Structure formats: structure tokens, C-alpha cells
Amino acid sequence: MANPVLPSSGVLSPLGLDAVRLSPGFWGDRMALNHEVTIAHCQEWEEREGWIGNFRGERPRRGREFSDSEIYKLLEAMAWAGHPGLTPLAETVAKAQEGDGYLNTRWSGSRYTDFEWGHELYCYGHLIQAGVARLRMHGEDVLTQVAVKAADHVCRRFMEGTETCGHPVVEMALVELYRVTGTERYLEMARRFVERRGLPALADIPFGRAYYQDDLPVRQAQVFRGHAVRALYLASGVVDVAVETGDEELLKAVESQWERTVARRTHLTGGMGSRHADESYGEDYELPPDRAYNETCASIASIMLAHRLLLATGDVRYADLTERTLYNMLATGVALDGRSFFYANPLQVRVPAVPLDGVNHAAEGGLRSPWFDVSCCPNNIARTLASLPAYVAAATGDGILIHHFTPSQLRHQGLAVRVETGYPWTGSVSVRVLADGEGRIGLRVPAWATDATLAHVPVSSPDAPLPDGPVIRPVSPGYAHVDGPWRAGDEIRLELPMRPRWTFPDRRIDALRSTAAVERGPLVYCAESVAEEPPLGAVTARVEPPVEREVDGVVVLEVPASIGAEPDGGWPYASVEADREDGTDATLRLVPYHRWGNRGPATMRVWIPI
Amino acid sequence: MANPVLPSSGVLSPLGLDAVRLSPGFWGDRMALNHEVTIAHCQEWEEREGWIGNFRGERPRRGREFSDSEIYKLLEAMAWAGHPGLTPLAETVAKAQEGDGYLNTRWSGSRYTDFEWGHELYCYGHLIQAGVARLRMHGEDVLTQVAVKAADHVCRRFMEGTETCGHPVVEMALVELYRVTGTERYLEMARRFVERRGLPALADIPFGRAYYQDDLPVRQAQVFRGHAVRALYLASGVVDVAVETGDEELLKAVESQWERTVARRTHLTGGMGSRHADESYGEDYELPPDRAYNETCASIASIMLAHRLLLATGDVRYADLTERTLYNMLATGVALDGRSFFYANPLQVRVPAVPLDGVNHAAEGGLRSPWFDVSCCPNNIARTLASLPAYVAAATGDGILIHHFTPSQLRHQGLAVRVETGYPWTGSVSVRVLADGEGRIGLRVPAWATDATLAHVPVSSPDAPLPDGPVIRPVSPGYAHVDGPWRAGDEIRLELPMRPRWTFPDRRIDALRSTAAVERGPLVYCAESVAEEPPLGAVTARVEPPVEREVDGVVVLEVPASIGAEPDGGWPYASVEADREDGTDATLRLVPYHRWGNRGPATMRVWIPI
Incomplete structure (x- = not known):
């Protein structure tokens, strides 16, 4: 059963890569591009940046403290894709593993000295997920041996005690390894990591313990909070533990956290995590379009979580959010060339990005980039697209x-x-x-x-x-x-009715007041302006039925609008309100959000003043 | 002439602490509270945190790499205030100075190995400013000897070469030391620091070189950008250099950067610096009320800059912005008790802060705190209030x-x-x-x-x-x-007409669409809700003349409003627009923004949906 998630119980059972095959089409094309281009692209960059060399013992060690995990995500992608590069890369990794199973190119020699920021268990989590993928697609080999050895090391070292990792992911990895091997200690280890969190288990940090979900036990939390990827990876592992241990209370806790998060902390695109400073959710209704961080990895984590909740409960809402996130976040995260990526995914960009020729250090939204200092997103996209068939359908009784x-x-x-x-072009x-x-x-x-x-x-x-x-x-x-x-x-x-539809925000979302967006089918649309196209700084749209046009196989939409003047002014606050109707009539062209940023530096907005 | 800024030419000459005396009143009371409470409060915390102990050689060294500068800002406050604690504290500092004038408790032994983040020249800047204050208020003593020795060291070490500091401030300090001593090499050193910047002089960093204004020479910049405090300290130093060297072009460059920044990157309160992640301005019209960072120190820096531009040009606009910033930022930054401070100053707070009993590590807005890990703001407030009379008036010919x-x-x-x-209560x-x-x-x-x-x-x-x-x-x-x-x-x-007035934002400020604020005289008002008061999450105000009431000597305002329901909902985006009129009639009480947060945890908003 070739699945990234294979619960032993639940309302639905997943259909894996052995049961679902994608043909050419919206997702089949992206999966093929991933196999043919993106996986190799990631490997090239990981060599170039020295992150693979770290496993060969090359010095000085290069990359961030968690760079090992990128190689593991790539190995997982290769496992799903049946990519021939897997074995040599896995052999390189294997050589760096120590006799007792410890494996980390950054912390070897100072093991487990920084649980807050060290990411050692996080790295194991991704290694184990790669091993699980390989076991399910292929069977035992060098990669699966390394992963099992690491998991055994983790169980020996951490079964007793109060420690856990600043960045969750090992929880869900261990449950999946339990599912594929039947070895119960992996489940027990995952359960303990889940229950330790929030007692608290980690040190306080300037961001606060909520940053890594250590502010309170998961059973007591009301909503996802802190660093979005951490929150969603943890919740995924919690669902896995709950399902395998039959812990209904634990499952319900995550369901209700999800519900509140979707109602108050989710962008129209399905993106999650509003803040740049700590990559966190922010408060309820803090959903700024321009500074929406919406990390691509958080959207992948959201898909992972919703998939687990869907399998456990059969509730269609989880599949609805997954669709929204697939079409408007995952499809947005990788460009049409398969070689450039978005890390942050704002819903508005005021100033066109300045093109770069290499690594995008800032990882700000608006610039599709070949690589980042922290390159979780490209590798995460690669492993998700490589396993995408597993999300398409499920079995009922x-x-x-x-x-x-x-x-x-x-x-x-x-x-x-x-x-x-x-x-999504036709219904x-x-x-x-x-x-x-x-x-x-x-x-x-x-x-x-x-x-x-x-x-x-x-x-x-x-x-x-x-x-x-x-x-x-x-x-x-x-x-x-x-x-x-x-x-x-x-x-x-x-x-399915594919009429474009106007969508209005809850009045509590301050940043979206007096704006509306256009959706069509599962797609969120946006206005995009490159080079000499009309600017979007003072645009006002009229809420009338959008006109559809097909351009190169893509449905674009047109709405009537007014483009206001943008005077060079003085103090920008005045005693009279500006007249919103004051502007030049224009036709505003809207493109699917996932297509934006493929034509060069541009300004963009999903939510249009009305 | 007891002035923090004393240009040798300019349209206006400042009147200093020897010419202006504040009596009891809005500012006189705050100055007295500063003398009696805040200065001692800062010294106590600097002892408790070990930052003063660093100068005594206590180990391990404590505090951030720039913590020396907090002691220097406090010494400057003491110098203006004639505080008796100055001499013993200055003697402690003096003992840590090395024979050649070098003085830094963090980098002694690894001098000048990190210009990007080391803050060594930044620390000298604040030391020299303290020395200048002491020279002008008192004459030579141990503090002024330390400062002059440090300045001479800086000139020897840096007169040749291409180096500068990641955090500007030494520029304006050196010019002022030139002004008070007549020693020309200080001015020349400042001039070189200004001209080196942006060639570039510093390494690239993930935030980008704009973070520390090293992206382009100051003469070429169009607007203030990057870290707001850095940008404004640099611009202040540039004005000082321009005035002393008669460089009209350089002065004009800053004037035009200021103009564009005020028109596009300034909050209604005068606050500057929208972003939390890098404490930076952000883009034009990126002025979110809820995530406005608006560091208190940036507002102080803005006052320092506007004061310099006012003296140089006599243009009243600089005094207008200073007034706005004094009443709505400086007065906000310190609580009525003189012992608790705002670091960030958002214009909207959705969730009441959780009270802390000690250091506020996060320094988020909404919580008046006794101290921060980075405690520039309390000390900066102390030195500014201690020298406030110097900003009140100026001499013409x-x-x-x-x-x-x-x-x-x-x-x-x-x-x-x-x-x-x-x-500001009466006109x-x-x-x-x-x-x-x-x-x-x-x-x-x-x-x-x-x-x-x-x-x-x-x-x-x-x-x-x-x-x-x-x-x-x-x-x-x-x-x-x-x-x-x-x-x-x-x-x-x-x-002066003190009728409350409604103020509307430029349509390009997306985050403020369909809102308005109320001002009265120089004061910006806000709605504040503590405990059981009506919530502000779904409030809509009617733009009618506010009613004035006096409460404990403070003018509060009342406007008619509607408080909408806040249902627990599902997906917060819908195909129909919410009815803004849908709510319960209520009277919304508005208080001066500088008073908010003195009654305990509260929600707050300056910009009210209309």
C-alpha cells in the first residue's frame, strides 16, 4: 500500500500510488514536471550548497543546523518517484550514521545540547518519513536501514525523560514507521513526545513557548498558534497517535483546533501563518494580504493534517480545504518551469520584486526563486507532488x-x-x-x-x-x-457550476475591509500587473459578473474597474474622505492566483477594493 | 548652551535647557516624573540585569552585544537632569576603558570583528552623546574624559579605510563633539562615515543591505528604508554633517527623503517602521494598524531628525511632525507611573496582553513593561524627556x-x-x-x-x-x-480650535480602507476596551461630531457606533457582504492614544470602521 499515511482504522482508507495513477492534466503534468525537473533541481542545489557534502564529512560544514532534513525530504520525493538517484544519495547519508544510530552532520560531537533550536529529532523525522516511503514503494534497502536504526536510537535515548524537539515532525514519522513495521515502541515513543509537549518540555524563548507549541498541552489548546509549520506538523502527529491509540478525546481536540483555525486564521488561498517575524499564525482575524507569510511548507503541512482528519472522520470539510490549498498554495509554490519557488505567499504585492540570479536570502513573497538559505519549500513540494495520487481518492467500506x-x-x-x-478550467x-x-x-x-x-x-x-x-x-x-x-x-x-463568483471577507478581518475577491471553481483569482500594465495601487472594482476568456488554456476573468490617480502627496491623512469613484474606467484582468509571478516582476492583489 | 543639538549655522538656533524651563503641566510633569522615577528605574534594572556589572568585569558577561549603549543613554539622561548618580556610574564605566581609548564590554579581545552586528561604533556614539551632554551642562569630568578618549580612538582607528558600523549614531555624536570642542577631526570622521555608507561598506545579510542603509549612498536614496531607528539616526547625522560642511546637496537629499517618508511611510501617530521582522519601514503605504511596529526609539529618532531639519531650514512642517510624535509617541511610550514602557506601538490591539511580572522578552505592543531584553526604549525616553526643554522653542535672528x-x-x-x-486639553x-x-x-x-x-x-x-x-x-x-x-x-x-475632527486615510493605505480616526488638537484618539467594556472586534462608528467630556482632567470623546455580533463561524469568506449597519447601537468612548494601556490589559483601535 503505497501511501504516506496508512492508518489502521478510520472512516476512510487511503488509496495509494498503487491504486491511483494520474494522467496528463492539471496535476498529472505537475507531477511529471516534478519527476523530470524539480527533483534533479533540488539535488543539484543541495550539492552546490554543500549540504550533501556535509554527509561526506566535507569541512567546514555548510548550511543551517537543519540542512540534513532537506536531503531527507528529497530522498522521500525520490522514494515516491522511484527515482534512480535514491540509492547513491542514501549511501552517502548512511556513511555519516554513527554506530548507535545517531545521525546529524551539525551536532555530532555535541549531541542533544539544544533541543529548542537544534532540530535533531526534526531531522530524524524527515529521515524516517523517507524510510517509510521507501519501505512502502520498494522494500528494505540502505535508506530504510538507516531510518530504522535512527528510530531505534531515538527510542533508546528518549523513551524515558521529558525531552522533545523544538520542531515537531518526528511524531508522525514514528507512527508511520510503526504502521509499516508493526513495532509498537515507535508508536509509544510518538505518544510520549506528544504528551510531553506543553508540560512544558522546552525552554522559554523571546518568541514565547507558543512558538513551538510548548505553551500548553495539546489537549488543552483551543487553536493552532505559533509557528505554523510546527503547529501543523505537530497536529498531524497528534492525529496519528490518536487514531492508533483509539484516543477519541485527543482526536476531538485537534478537530476543534482545526475548526477554529480555519474560521479565524486562514487566508482565502488556504494559506496559514500571517506573520513574518516568527512565521506564526498571529491572532484571530489577523489576515493581512500584503504581509501574509503563508509559507508554502505550512500549506503542505495543512494538506497533511486535513488528509489525516479526512481519513479519520470522513468529514468532507477536510477535503474541501485540501482542494483549496492544493490549487491555490501547492500549485502556486512551484513555477511553470519546475525550477523556481515561492517560500512566502502573500495575497498582495505592492512593489515588483527585484530579480535575483541565485539564492533568495530573504525568502520574501513576490519572487519565484531557485533556492533559499532555508530550502524546506522546494523539497517539501517535491515530496508532496511525488506522492500526490495518494490524496486523490479514498476507500469506504x-x-x-x-x-x-x-x-x-x-x-x-x-x-x-x-x-x-x-x-479546474471546466466543471x-x-x-x-x-x-x-x-x-x-x-x-x-x-x-x-x-x-x-x-x-x-x-x-x-x-x-x-x-x-x-x-x-x-x-x-x-x-x-x-x-x-x-x-x-x-x-x-x-x-x-460543477464554474461561474466566477465574488467573495467577501468576514467584517472582523480588518485588513480586508471593503474589498472582495473573485473565485471560480476551486481557484482564487488575482489581479496582476507587470511592466506597463495599469497599476494596482488605487484600483477599485465594480462587483459585476466577471467575463471569462480563455488564454492559452487558462481561464482569465475581466471585471470593470476604476484606476484612481496616485498623486505625490504630503501628509496622507486628511479631513475629507477620498472619492472612491474618482478614477479612469478600466478593465481589470484577473488570473488564477497560482499562475501569478510567471511573467516576471509584478504587482498583484487578490482582494480588490470595491 | 545646554542643547543636545547646537549647529553652527542654520535658519534657527535652538534654545537650550539654560533658556527654557518647564513648569508643571503636560510636559513639565512628565519631565519631573522622569527625573524622580524613570532614571532610577533604568539604573536599577541595568544593575539587576548585570549590564552595569559588565563594566566591573563581572563574568559571565550579560546582556546583548550592545547593552553598553543603554548605560550610556542613561548617563546622557543623568547629564541633562543633573542627576547625582552620574559620577559613580561614569567612574564604573571609566574603569573598563582600555589604554588606547577602546571601550566595549562585549568585544574587548576580539575588537572590530563584526561591523555588521557588533555595534561597537554605535556604543561609542551613545557614549559621546553622553559626554557632550555633560560638557554642556557641567564641564569636563570623568565622563567627558572617557568620551573624548573614545572619540580620539575612533578617529585614529577609522579615519582611513572603508569601515563603518551596522548601526548608525556615531555620526551625529561626533559632529556634536566637534561642535562642543571645536576639534575638526571629529567632524571629518563623521563626514567619512556618512560618505562610506552604501558604497557599500558592510556585508550583505539576509535582510538585505537596505536594513542598515548600506544599499546605496545617502545622496542617492529617495526615501527612508530598512531598520527605522538606523535610518533616522543616520539621517540625523547626515544633516549635522551637511550643516557643518555647508553641503546643500546633502541637506536637500535628506529633506526629500523625509518628505516622501512622511507622505507614504508614517502612521497617524507619527510612528515609523511598520514591520516586526526587521524593524523596518516596509513599502510605501504599508501602514497596518495592528502590526505597526512603530518602535518608541524610532519616534525619538524621528524627533531628533525633524528638530535638526527645523533648525537648518526653519520649515514649520518639521515642528508639526515633532508635535505629533511628541504627543502620540513619546507620551505614549512611558506609562503614567514612569516605570513601564511600550517598545512597539501598534494602532490596533485585538487581544489583551497577558500581564508579565518582569522582562517583556517579546517586546510586542499592547503591554506596558518595566524592561525588555533590548531596553533601548526606556533609556531613550529618559534622555529625551531630560532634554525636552531644548525642543520647545528656537531663536531667530x-x-x-x-x-x-x-x-x-x-x-x-x-x-x-x-x-x-x-x-493639549485646551487651545x-x-x-x-x-x-x-x-x-x-x-x-x-x-x-x-x-x-x-x-x-x-x-x-x-x-x-x-x-x-x-x-x-x-x-x-x-x-x-x-x-x-x-x-x-x-x-x-x-x-x-487654537480644539474641535475634535475626523481624519481619513489615503486610499492607497490598504490596511485602513473604510476606517476613520478622531483627532483633537495634537492628539490622536483611540477606542479602548478593558474587561467588560463593549468589544471592538465588529464595531462601526458613525461619522458625526464627537461629544467632549472631561474625566479626571483628560478630555475623552464619544461617538455613536454600532457593535456587531461576533458569531462563531466557519469559513470566514462568503458570497454575500456583511451588513455594516447590523449591530447594536452603542456609544463608543475615545481616549487619547497616549493614555491607552494604563488601565490594564485592553483591546484598542485608532482607526475605526465607518
Whole structure:
């Protein structure tokens, strides 16, 4: 079962890379680009920066204290992709492992002297995740041996005591290693790491203990807080522990934290983590478009968490947020060339970025960059795209649920289907049954699809040359099911309404007052201005139905707008209110947010003053 | 001449602590509290934290790499205040000075190995400023000897070469030492530091060289950028160099940078520096109320710069911004108890701060704290309040200009006057001539005072028992002058209109869209909610004339408002716009921004949705 997450219980069971194959299409193309370009790109940069050399003992050691983890994320990507570079890279890693399983190129010689910032357990977490991927896709080899040896070392060193790591991730890795090996101490170790946190287990720091979720025990928390990637990796591990230990209370705690976080601390794109200073969530309703940090890795962590909650509960809301995050964050994080990335993902950029020729040290939003000083995001994208089929569908007791619509083939027990669709550009999804079989087929109807229809079109039978026409029925957001039995050639047709729609923010989101955004299907749109295009500094849109146009296979939208003057002024606060209507009529072109930044330095805004 | 800034030329000459004495009143009370409470408070904490012990060689050394500078700022405050603690503290400092003048408790033994972050020249800058204050208030002593020896060391070590400090301040200190001693090499050293910057002189860092204004030469910059305190300290030093060397081009460069910064990068309170991550300005129109960093020290630096530009040019705009910054930033930075401080000064706080019993490590806004890990702000407040009389008035060729209205007595050449006023609570300012004399008296009419009046009321003469009534004339923003000669008892009465006024932001300030603020006189007001008071999360105000009430000597304002419901919701983005009128009618009480946070943990907002 080739899955990154394989719970032993839950409402849904995942369908893995052995059950789902993506065909050319929105996601299949990105997965292919990832295999062909991005994985090699990451490896090249990790060599160039010396982070792989660290494992060869090259001195001085280079990179940040957690740079080992980037190689592990890349190894995980290679494992899912069946990439031939894996074995030699894993052998390089293996040589740096010490006799007792300890492995870290930064802290060897001063082991475990800095739990707050050292990232040693964090690095093991990514190593173990790579090992799990390899075990599931291939079986034992040098990488899996290194990972198991490291996990055993962790259990010996940390089973007793009160210590944990400033950056969670080892928790979910250990549970998955338990799931693949059946070795219970890995689960127990993960459980202890979860329960230790917040007692507290770590030192106080200027950011406060909430930064690494050590401010209170996870069972008592009300909302995700602090560093977003840490919060979401921890929550993912907590769900894993809860599911494997049957701890309903623990699961409910995370569910309710998720719910509050989505209601108050999530950007329209699904991005999480508003603040730059500590990469943290910030307060409820602190959702500034311009300074939204929205680290790409946080969105990947959000997908990991929502996937776990979906499997555990079967609640479609988790799949809805995953779709939003996939199309507006993951797809945004990597450029069309597969070689340049966003680290921060603001929803507004006022000043075009200055192009760089190398590492983007600042990792500010607005500049698609080949590499960063901290390059978690490219490697995280690589491992996520390489395992993306595992997120597409899931098995119920009596059939399958298709969560994400992209050209693909799915097999599960007696069912085999092919999904054909131009989604997200069109709303027509065809699910064609490939062989006679049994089982219920469910399709997710996204929350935004308020007037979708479903048709079951039985294949023409030789006995009935004039079959009844398909029955078309309205379906509501949630799941729409069709029961078998099936004959090869039967088809389900889902029609999702793709009218562009205006979206308005909760009044408590101060930074978005008197603005609106446009969405179409799962895509958030934005206005983008490069070079000589009309500036966006004083634009006001009229809330009228956007006009659709297709440009190079992409649906772009146009709305009427007014472009105000931008005078050189003095003091910018006055005793009279500016007239919002005061400006030149213009047509504002909106492009999918995930496409922005591919045409060179630009200004951009998702939320448009109205 | 007891002045922190004493240019040898310029349109205006400052009146120092020997010419201006504050009486009880808004600023006189704060100055007295500073003398009686704040200075001792700072010294106690610097002992407790070990920063003074560093000079005694106590080990391990404690505090940040720049903690020496806090002792120097405190010494400067003591020098202006004539505080008896100065000499023993200066003697402690003196013992740590090395034979060649080098003095730094952190870097002794590894001198000048980190110009980017080492802050050695920055520390000298504050030491020299303390020495200048002492020379002007007292004359030579142990402190001035240490300072001069350090300055001579700096000139020997740095006159040749390309090096400078990551944190400016030594530039203006050296110019002032030149002004007080006449030693030209100090001016030349300052000039070279200014001209070296941006060639570049420092290494690139992840924040970018703009962080410390090393991205381009100061003559080429268009706007203040990067770390706000650094930018403003540098600009102050540049003005000093420009004035002393007669470099008009250099002065014009700073003037135009100031102009653009005020128009695009300044908060309503006068606060500067929007970003937390690097304490920087951010982009044009990036002025978020909730995440406004607005470091107290940046506001002090802004006052220092505007004062220099005012003296050089006589342009009243610099005094207007100074007033705004004094009443809404400096007065806000220290609590009514004189022992607790704001470091960051946001214009909106959504979640009440959690009270702390000691050092505020995070230095986030919203919590008045006794001390910080980086405690520049308390010491900076102390030295500024101790020298505040120097900012009140200035001399022209033929008289005086009174810039700031607070109970005080002023003497200059043949003129002696007493200012009486309840400003900023009332708009009546009386300037009473104390002795027969000559000279023109000018009063600043603030930019917001669009219908002020001025009356010249000659003293009753024994020869004319029924004098003509005073002539009341309208005066426009700028300066209003009355010419002498004067008789003891003559009076000038300025009446400033104190009607509360609504203020609206430039449409390009995205974070303030559809909000307004209320000002009255020089004061910015805010809504504050403690404990059980109505929450501010979904408040909408109606733009009607605020009603004034006096509460304990403070004018508070009331405006009609609607308090919306704050439902626990799901996804906070919807297809319909919330009705802004939907809420419960309420009266919103507004208090002066500088008073907020004195009643315990609170939420607060300056900009109110309308």
C-alpha cells in the first residue's frame, strides 16, 4: 500500500500510488514536471550548497543546523518517484550514521545540547518519513536501514525523560514507521513526545513557548498558534497517535483546533501563518494580504493534517480545504518551469520584486526563486507532488470516494474507473467504469458548488439498443453517491457550476475591509500587473459578473474597474474622505492566483477594493 | 548652551535647557516624573540585569552585544537632569576603558570583528552623546574624559579605510563633539562615515543591505528604508554633517527623503517602521494598524531628525511632525507611573496582553513593561524627556519662535516670557512678557489649526487707564508673529480650535480602507476596551461630531457606533457582504492614544470602521 499515511482504522482508507495513477492534466503534468525537473533541481542545489557534502564529512560544514532534513525530504520525493538517484544519495547519508544510530552532520560531537533550536529529532523525522516511503514503494534497502536504526536510537535515548524537539515532525514519522513495521515502541515513543509537549518540555524563548507549541498541552489548546509549520506538523502527529491509540478525546481536540483555525486564521488561498517575524499564525482575524507569510511548507503541512482528519472522520470539510490549498498554495509554490519557488505567499504585492540570479536570502513573497538559505519549500513540494495520487481518492467500506478531480485511473478491489476532466478550467467530470464490478462510487461536491448536477449514464447494452436517457439529478455540497453494480463503459457525469463568483471577507478581518475577491471553481483569482500594465495601487472594482476568456488554456476573468490617480502627496491623512469613484474606467484582468509571478516582476492583489 | 543639538549655522538656533524651563503641566510633569522615577528605574534594572556589572568585569558577561549603549543613554539622561548618580556610574564605566581609548564590554579581545552586528561604533556614539551632554551642562569630568578618549580612538582607528558600523549614531555624536570642542577631526570622521555608507561598506545579510542603509549612498536614496531607528539616526547625522560642511546637496537629499517618508511611510501617530521582522519601514503605504511596529526609539529618532531639519531650514512642517510624535509617541511610550514602557506601538490591539511580572522578552505592543531584553526604549525616553526643554522653542535672528505649547518660561537675549496653557486639553495659549524688552515673538500655528486667532494684549499703562481692547486677528497654519518692543505684562493670546475632527486615510493605505480616526488638537484618539467594556472586534462608528467630556482632567470623546455580533463561524469568506449597519447601537468612548494601556490589559483601535 503505497501511501504516506496508512492508518489502521478510520472512516476512510487511503488509496495509494498503487491504486491511483494520474494522467496528463492539471496535476498529472505537475507531477511529471516534478519527476523530470524539480527533483534533479533540488539535488543539484543541495550539492552546490554543500549540504550533501556535509554527509561526506566535507569541512567546514555548510548550511543551517537543519540542512540534513532537506536531503531527507528529497530522498522521500525520490522514494515516491522511484527515482534512480535514491540509492547513491542514501549511501552517502548512511556513511555519516554513527554506530548507535545517531545521525546529524551539525551536532555530532555535541549531541542533544539544544533541543529548542537544534532540530535533531526534526531531522530524524524527515529521515524516517523517507524510510517509510521507501519501505512502502520498494522494500528494505540502505535508506530504510538507516531510518530504522535512527528510530531505534531515538527510542533508546528518549523513551524515558521529558525531552522533545523544538520542531515537531518526528511524531508522525514514528507512527508511520510503526504502521509499516508493526513495532509498537515507535508508536509509544510518538505518544510520549506528544504528551510531553506543553508540560512544558522546552525552554522559554523571546518568541514565547507558543512558538513551538510548548505553551500548553495539546489537549488543552483551543487553536493552532505559533509557528505554523510546527503547529501543523505537530497536529498531524497528534492525529496519528490518536487514531492508533483509539484516543477519541485527543482526536476531538485537534478537530476543534482545526475548526477554529480555519474560521479565524486562514487566508482565502488556504494559506496559514500571517506573520513574518516568527512565521506564526498571529491572532484571530489577523489576515493581512500584503504581509501574509503563508509559507508554502505550512500549506503542505495543512494538506497533511486535513488528509489525516479526512481519513479519520470522513468529514468532507477536510477535503474541501485540501482542494483549496492544493490549487491555490501547492500549485502556486512551484513555477511553470519546475525550477523556481515561492517560500512566502502573500495575497498582495505592492512593489515588483527585484530579480535575483541565485539564492533568495530573504525568502520574501513576490519572487519565484531557485533556492533559499532555508530550502524546506522546494523539497517539501517535491515530496508532496511525488506522492500526490495518494490524496486523490479514498476507500469506504463499500466502494470509493473521489475527492479531487484530475485525469486519472483508480482501482480498488472490484472497481476500476477512469476520470476525465478539464477541471479546474471546466466543471465537467466524467467517471468511466473500466470493468464490470461492484461497489458504490462517491464524488465530492465542493462546498462552493451550490448547484451541481450528477448523471448516471449506463453503457448501451446490446440487448437495449435504445437505452433510457441519463437521469440528471441535482446534488448538494458533500458527497454524491452512485451505487453499483457496474458494467464496463458505465459513466457518471458530474457537472460543477464554474461561474466566477465574488467573495467577501468576514467584517472582523480588518485588513480586508471593503474589498472582495473573485473565485471560480476551486481557484482564487488575482489581479496582476507587470511592466506597463495599469497599476494596482488605487484600483477599485465594480462587483459585476466577471467575463471569462480563455488564454492559452487558462481561464482569465475581466471585471470593470476604476484606476484612481496616485498623486505625490504630503501628509496622507486628511479631513475629507477620498472619492472612491474618482478614477479612469478600466478593465481589470484577473488570473488564477497560482499562475501569478510567471511573467516576471509584478504587482498583484487578490482582494480588490470595491 | 545646554542643547543636545547646537549647529553652527542654520535658519534657527535652538534654545537650550539654560533658556527654557518647564513648569508643571503636560510636559513639565512628565519631565519631573522622569527625573524622580524613570532614571532610577533604568539604573536599577541595568544593575539587576548585570549590564552595569559588565563594566566591573563581572563574568559571565550579560546582556546583548550592545547593552553598553543603554548605560550610556542613561548617563546622557543623568547629564541633562543633573542627576547625582552620574559620577559613580561614569567612574564604573571609566574603569573598563582600555589604554588606547577602546571601550566595549562585549568585544574587548576580539575588537572590530563584526561591523555588521557588533555595534561597537554605535556604543561609542551613545557614549559621546553622553559626554557632550555633560560638557554642556557641567564641564569636563570623568565622563567627558572617557568620551573624548573614545572619540580620539575612533578617529585614529577609522579615519582611513572603508569601515563603518551596522548601526548608525556615531555620526551625529561626533559632529556634536566637534561642535562642543571645536576639534575638526571629529567632524571629518563623521563626514567619512556618512560618505562610506552604501558604497557599500558592510556585508550583505539576509535582510538585505537596505536594513542598515548600506544599499546605496545617502545622496542617492529617495526615501527612508530598512531598520527605522538606523535610518533616522543616520539621517540625523547626515544633516549635522551637511550643516557643518555647508553641503546643500546633502541637506536637500535628506529633506526629500523625509518628505516622501512622511507622505507614504508614517502612521497617524507619527510612528515609523511598520514591520516586526526587521524593524523596518516596509513599502510605501504599508501602514497596518495592528502590526505597526512603530518602535518608541524610532519616534525619538524621528524627533531628533525633524528638530535638526527645523533648525537648518526653519520649515514649520518639521515642528508639526515633532508635535505629533511628541504627543502620540513619546507620551505614549512611558506609562503614567514612569516605570513601564511600550517598545512597539501598534494602532490596533485585538487581544489583551497577558500581564508579565518582569522582562517583556517579546517586546510586542499592547503591554506596558518595566524592561525588555533590548531596553533601548526606556533609556531613550529618559534622555529625551531630560532634554525636552531644548525642543520647545528656537531663536531667530530677531526674536524667538515658540514651537510647543506647555507651561514654561523662556529667556533669550532681551526677551523673557512665561507660557501658560492647558494645552493639549485646551487651545488657549497665553504668552506673558516678563520684562521690558525687544524682539519678535513667533508662535507656531499647527497645520491642523485652520481657524486659529491671535490677540496682542498690551499691559495696562498707568498713562492710559482704559487701553484699547486687544486686536484679535485670524492666523493661518505656519508661524504667527508679533513684533516688540515689549513691556512687562504684555500678553499674546493664541486660540487654537480644539474641535475634535475626523481624519481619513489615503486610499492607497490598504490596511485602513473604510476606517476613520478622531483627532483633537495634537492628539490622536483611540477606542479602548478593558474587561467588560463593549468589544471592538465588529464595531462601526458613525461619522458625526464627537461629544467632549472631561474625566479626571483628560478630555475623552464619544461617538455613536454600532457593535456587531461576533458569531462563531466557519469559513470566514462568503458570497454575500456583511451588513455594516447590523449591530447594536452603542456609544463608543475615545481616549487619547497616549493614555491607552494604563488601565490594564485592553483591546484598542485608532482607526475605526465607518
